[in-house]
Amino acid sequence: MPSSNSKGAGANASWVARHKNGAWYTLVVICVVAVVCGGVAATAHFALRDAFTASDAALEEAKGGAQRALIFPDAGSFSQVTAPDIEGLNSVWQADSGEYVFDVQSDGYHGPVELMIGITTDGKVAGIQVVSEDETDGIGSNALTDDYLGSYKDMAAAGTLTLDEAGSGETHVDGVSGATFTSTAVVNDLNIAFEAYAQLGGN
């Protein structure tokens, strides 16, 4: 590092011009700019935290909107309705034609399995979309395939589903071999959706 006294600078040059190639000046400038840049970035992040929350919510809404459109492609628009107080029920949306879409979740093998379940106006399952899951690839995920979830299409959205032997008011459904936890999560999600649908005046 050269000394602070620059031989090249003229006598009339400013203090900065005379010292800007110096070691201490370089160190101080770099430190000050680093602090200023870090401070500005941190301040901006802090000031925008509410905006970030709102944008994250908008992103979730946009993603959800795309999945709702997959379940009911003919629906013009969806509006959120007040969700009944049921554990595992995240949100309820209603299409302009009257169908419902329930965002539900229950525990699978590695964490919550969140599904979007559509129920038609005549009380049947229209379709199921996977919102989020962390099940084991090739094992638990076998219970989240389009084939398995598609097997619930047109099922009456009433009563309670069970993987065990059906009792009174229950309907037995088949799980996926080797994916008991995930199959149970799917069945639980459907039961939550059925209960919410019933509370909203459905079957």
Place this chain on the structure above:
Amino acid sequence: MALNRNVVAEQNASLNELVHTPTFLMVAGALPGLFAATSLGHGAVIGGVCAVAILGAALISRGVSCFTGRFSRVAVALMLNALVMVLVGFGVRVALPVIYQDLGIYLPLTCASGVASIFIAQSGIDALKGADRAGELTFGDAVLAAVTAFLALVFCGFFTGLFTTGQVFGLTVGELAASPISIFGKPAGSLLLLALVAVFVQAVCDARAKGAAADSKGGEA
């Protein structure tokens, strides 16, 4: 050995001349964004980010020389450019969260590419200071590069989006798939579009250079 030195010097001079052009700035800045320009909206956002990065880097490189020396200039400019990139990312996240998530790593990557292209152009200029300054990159050149990079990415996004949705000028992709125009829906087509814009920018620069040369000859006469 003297011949080799002359060849190397000639090559360095050619490279120095190349990186001073708005064409280089536009191509180098826009290249990483081509993959992310999958629709008109995505192309506009990534193009805008690229343009802001190029203009910001051009302004910062001129401003930092006022208070930094040889050893602090690059570090200070890097930090200020990084701050600009961070703030631009914040802005896109707040204003367009869906596009922000879709663009992912390409947002800071395109910013960094725009900044790097200005760095390369400026360091070439610094090396020439005290010698021939005819190749100096002006702020107007940076503006031209920023605008054309934005337009190139918008065009790429427009055509890629059109072919993705399956319709263009009333014809479906099925009918066009067998024709050469379908290449514009693929990455190779994006490179072709970038090359077309680069040719246009270089033509503008050449015309400007010829005009300046003609004016100087007229002044001498």
